[in-house]
Amino acid sequence: MSHANARLTVHGRAELVRRVVEQGRPVAHVVVEMNVSRATGYKWLARWRAEGPSGLVDRPSRAHRLPGRTSAQLEAKVVALRSARKLGPARIAPLVGLPASTVHAVLRRHGMHRLAWLDRPTGELVRRYERARPGELVHIDVKKLGAIRDGGGWCAHGRGSDQHNHSRAEVGAGRRVGYDFVHCAIDDHSRLAYAEIHPDETSSTCAAFLRSAVAWFATVGIDRIQRVMTDNAMAYRRGTAWRQAMTDLGIDQRFTRSYRPQTNGKAERFNRTLADEWAYIRPFRSSAERAAALPAWLHTYNHHRNHTALAGQPPIARTTVNNRAGHYS
CATH class of the missing domain: 1.10.10 (Arc Repressor Mutant, subunit A)
Known part of the structure; x- marks a missing residue:
């Protein structure tokens, strides 16, 4: 042309x-x-x-001869390594004696998908989806975080500090500080998120969180939750309290495929964002201090933080309520 x-x-x-x-x-x-x-x-x-x-007619500008082009045998070896071992260009390059940029070009030329798009065990392309309406599907998961001793641990005071040595001695004596369980719910369409911190992930705790999450989604305009997707944990599979809550709320249950966390990928990605931007953003001096920072971070995430999957808009922009981003302090 x-x-x-x-x-x-x-x-x-x-x-x-x-x-x-x-x-x-x-x-x-x-x-x-x-x-x-x-x-x-x-x-x-x-x-x-x-x-x-x-x-x-216009002719292509490609050279008639490409003396430096990678041989067909080398290209076949690159493709075979990618297919069999799920390696990226940087790891394939030294195995075949080519620059990583050349390996990348070969993989693109042969239509090989990015590793991030593949299910590693099977090599199948992960099919991404998005529900058409808020409330059509909500992803629920639990993020397990180590609890923080009062006064802070080595993250706050440094390795070798008295607090660090004291905590190591307690661990050696079998006195562990335990864990915080962050229960998270993410709407598939809007990416609106709700989270609470609990001391466990039992069926009754999960059921109480579900009821709270449904009530919170109603406050932002999502009055009806049709389906909930969880992993195959016993609390969700066989928990009496959980199943009763699902029945009372009229919600259909969906489970992820075994060994396929990508099925619940939006929850997994939210957990990573939660860890990077809240849980580990700075050294906290206690679990209570960290918990106190969660509501403000959730507000920022839902109302102000731009989301790449939403064309740079915050999740609240995809709901039908009048409380749009920018109307909040």
């Missing part, structure tokens, strides 16, 4: 040839009229004489 500033299109080249051949006019006069150089005029005239009308 001719570029935007091309002097001659296919039709212009044909007109140049017509004026020279049919009208018998000099090439020098015709190129002046058509505002192109003599070299251009003679080039298209020569191509027309050699190939006919097909010679006036």
Whole structure:
């Protein structure tokens, strides 16, 4: 295809040839009229004489010979390593003696998907999906975090500090500080998220969190939760309190495929964001201090933080309520 500033299109080249051949006019006069150089005029005239009308069509700019191109045998080896061992360009490169950039080009040329798009155990392409309406599907998961001793641990005071040595001695004596369980619910369509911190992940705790999450989603305009997706933990599979809560709320249960955390990928990704931007953003001096920072972070996440999957908009922008981003302090 001719570029935007091309002097001659296919039709212009044909007109140049017509004026020279049919009208018998000099090439020098015709190129002046058509505002192109003599070299251009003679080039298209020569191509027309050699190939006919097909010679006036644009040719690809690719070189006729590529002496430095990777051999077919090496390309086959690169593709085989990617398929069999699920390796990226940086790891394949030293195995085949090629630069990583060349390996990347070979993989693209053969239509190999990015590793991030694949299910590692099976090599199958992970099919991404998004529900059409808020409340159609909510992902629920639990993020397990180590509890923080009062006064803070080595993250706050440094390795070798008295607090660090004291905590190591307590662990050695079998006195562990335990864990905090962050229960999270993420709406599939809007990515609105709700979270609570609990001391465990039993069926009754999960059921209480579900009821709280449903009530919270109602406050932001999502009045009906149709389905909930969880992993296959016993609390969700066989927990009496959980199943009763699902029945009372009229919600359908969906489970992830075994050994396929990608099925609940939005919850997994939210857990990572939660850890990076809240749980580990700074050293906290107690679990209570960390817990106190959670509501403000959730507000920022839902109402102000731009989301790449939502074209840079915050999750609240995808709901039907009037409380849009920017109306909050």
